[in-house]
Each structure stands twice: as structure tokens, then as C-alpha cells.
Amino acid sequence: MDTKKTTFDSRLLPYLLLAPQLFITLVFFIWPAAQAVKSSFEREDPFGLSTTFVGLLHYQRLFEDPNYIDALIRTAVFAVSVTALSMVLGLAFAAAVDRLTRTGRVYTTLLVWPYAVAPVVAGVLWWFLFNSTTGLMPFLLQKAGIRWDHDLNGTQAMILIIIAAAWKQVSYNFLFFLAGLQSVPQSLMEAAAIDGSGPVKRFFTISLPLLSPTTFFLFIINVNYTMFDTFPIVDATTVGGPAQATTTLVYKVYQDGYLGLNLGSSSAQSVLLMMIVMVLTFVQFRYVERRVQY
């Protein structure tokens, strides 16, 4: 990591400048994370008076617990579905807007605002739309012969939170894909057009391959978003139900720790989640470094 060639000389000042950020980071980030690691290896007696070291017991229990394995698989399904849905839509909108020269800005404005809708509100809006007594969707689905009731049907509850989570994320993907498409050199497109390839062929053989760094970056960001930022959607709508059908890993940490007060297990789950974020962040930053060299 580099600095300026010329710098100021001061012994104390840089530490003073860094103090607030470092203080908050140490007290509210690193210390709690260390505590989570520590208590994931311990068991507290029911009165909280003494703790005993139990090694990997909590981790072993987690991996033997079918509920945890289910939550793991469910979270993977959720993350991949939301990522795929929101990225495909984002790319389609971006490709369409990129074709238009003058009206493109208007459509951009029409498509970016869902980013600003709070996850809780997004959840409540879609929940209302799919609500079995008042909702518009169950009414339409009934005409197609589908009975919709996300209070009873776990798969439908999952579909509901996938739609709500993807809806909020489309605008983010749209903006990044649009920026990527607009940086594709126009000369390549013209050359391909002269050689006789149509817009669709140009999209798949030129734009899409050139977008692969953006696509990869967005994939990581979206998986990260779906795993960690969708807590409010679940909590405001399905509350993890019916019968745990929408309990994601993050929601389970909250349920077991904050509501169930099972500290050991909740800490072990936290540590596993930290490992997932670390891998995602590591991949993301390796990639960003590579892109800078291009």
C-alpha cells in the first residue's frame, strides 16, 4: 500500500485522526467478533455463572442438526435464485436502455428508484400483493388454477421472499450493467455490424463476453446481499415460517441467539457466517485488484 511521496511530519496527529474510526471498529466490530469465536468453543451454565471449554462441540452439533443443514441448503437456493433473477432482469433492462440514445435517461430514472425502498417496506408491499384475502396475485393465480397461500405453503413463501428480494436488487444490477455496456467500444460494434451480425448476435458475442468482469463482480455482491441484507424482508413477512421454510442462516442466528438465547450454538453459527463473508470479500477484492491492472 502506497502513500504520497511527500508527507506531513507529525508523530501524534495521524493517530488522533484515526482514533474515532479505530475505536469504533475495535469496540463494536473486532471485539464482538472475537467474543463470538470464543463463546463458540464454550458452554455457559444455565445461570451464566461459569463457562466450560467444549471444543468443537457446538460446530459438531450444528452439522448433525438437520435443521441447520436445511437452512444452509435453503440459503444457497435463496441466494442463487435472487442473484439469477435480479441479474438477468438487470442485464435485460440495461441492454434495452443502452440501445436508446435519447430516451435512455428517462428509462434509467424510471428503473433505479427501487434501490431506495427499504427491505422491510419491499417485503410488506409484496406480502400485501400476494396476501390470500386482499392480494391481487392470488386472485389472478386462482384463475390459472393455482391456489396461493404463503402462510401454509413453504415453497410459495420462499418464492415470495425471492421476488421481494430480487425486486429491490434489480436496479443495482441494472446500473452496473448499463455502465459496463456503455464502456464497450463503439468501433467493435460497428465492425461487427459491417461484417453482417445483427444486434442479438452482437450482444451475445461482443457485449456479454466483455461484461464478464462486471457479471462476476455483481454475482459476488448479490450473493452477499441476499445472504445478509434480506433479514428485514423475512422478519417483516414470513418470520422464517411456515415450518422454517424461509429461515435463512442469518435469520437462524437471530432466532437461536436473540430470541432463543442459545449462546453457544448462535456463536458457532456466527463464526461460520463470518467465514462465508470472508471468502466472498476475499474473492471480490482479488477481482477488483485484477481489474485495475487491465
Place this chain on the structure above:
Amino acid sequence: MVENRPFLTFLTHAFLILGFAVVALPVYVAIIASTHDIATLMSGPVPLWPGSHLIENYSMILTSASAANGLPNYSHMALNSLIMAVVITIGKISISILSAFAIVYFRFPFRQLAFWIIFVTLMLPVEVRIMPTYKIVADLGMLNSWAGLTIPLIASATATFLFRQFFMTIPDEMLEAARVDGAGPMKFFRDILLPLSRTNIGALCVILFIYGWVQYLWPLLVTTDPGYYTLMMGMKRMVTVQDGVIQWQLVMAGSVLAMLPPILIVIFMQRLFIRGLTETEK
């Protein structure tokens, strides 16, 4: 555009208009639902055209509706959300720009370590350390306080990185000239770096205000006193009524009002918003 294909252009427009209609559907339905009374809503699917209860519903939500759910006034919760968003925005920007200044313009022992400590925050979102962070805040006596609501959220690696990257692009001659003229570090910071960073600060303000406004899990953990409830928590309380009917027309009126401030900011400050989003990369 490379070639003129009127039919394809027509299809593009059709696709985008349809896309917008689908994206806007939940919000449209929410606005419509907020103009009907509960009897109309419960008697079947939501009507597609506005009803006549708009003023009644919105004045209800702004005055008495939240009290019926054991919540503070809607305007009180909105004020709490606003305070939280503003404090988080100002806090994050201030401490990040100071850290970036220290890291770029000074050479001192443990500089690398400081940088890594800040970087680590990226890997530790609140969601993965719910219990231990709650415990720290409780031990420090910060539950149910503005300090507890905002300070733990103020650390920001992304904002620090953004400022660091920007400072690296400022020519060294600026610093040399300032030093020749006898400016100390803080004078250089105030009179040169801050004015040059205006656009970046503006872009971050937009992104961070939205970030603060939509916070949900953290206020849920650290506040039990209704006086500190934010709009987002209020929304959740209004849809979890134990017995009886959810007052959907009021919930929807409340949702519409709660989404309005950040949406207006995104629409009217679109340039800054896009810049903030793509440059902080998350």
C-alpha cells in the same frame, strides 16, 4: 446506435415500458390500497382504481393510527428515522475522511495495521455478530440511546477507501505548494482537501442517507423503548397484529410515506446517486 432498426427500437420501448409496469406494480397497488377503506380491501382483491378515502387514511396514519398499535406518533418515528439517517451519514463521512487523510498523508508506525483493521469491518456485518455486539452495547449502557443506535454503525471501510482513492489522485504539487506557503496539515485538510472532495462527499451523502434510513436489524436489537422506534420498526409492528384484521389501508399509507424521502432523493439527485453507488462499489 449502430444501425437503424425501427421494429427493434419499438420492441425495446415496449419491453422497457412493460418492465417499468412490473417494477412499479407493488408501489402502484400500495398507493391504490391507501385510498380505500378496509371493508373494500377485505371484500376481495384490491381494486385497480383509487377510492375516496385518501385524505381520511393519510390523516389517520399521521395522527391516531400508530397509537392504536401501541406505537409512538408516526411523525415521531419519522423524526427518529431522520435523526438516525443524518447522524449516521455525517458520522461515517467525518470519521472516514479523517482516517483516509491520516493514511494517505502521513507516514507512521502501524499504518498498515490501521488500514487492515478498517478493512476487516467489511467482513463483519451486524448480521453475523448479533449477540456479542448486542452484549457490548448493553454492557456499555447504550441500549435505548441515540449513541447506541448510531455510533456502532458509523465505522465505514468503503467510505474510507473511496476517500483514500480520491486523495491518491490529487497531485503532490498541491501539498508541496501548501507547505511552501506555510500551511500545516489541518489547514491543508480544511482549505484544500475538503473543498476538492465536495462531489465525493455529496455522492456519499446520498448513498449513506439511504443506508441509514432503511436500517432495521440494529434498531430492533438495541431499542425496546418505543420513544426510539424508527419508521421501519413501526411498519413491522403494524403488520404483526396478534388478533383482528391488519389495517392494510393504513399500513399502505404508512409504507408510501416511508418510501417517499429516499425515493425522491434518488430521483432528484440521480447523478450523485449513481456516482456514489458505482464508486463505492457497495
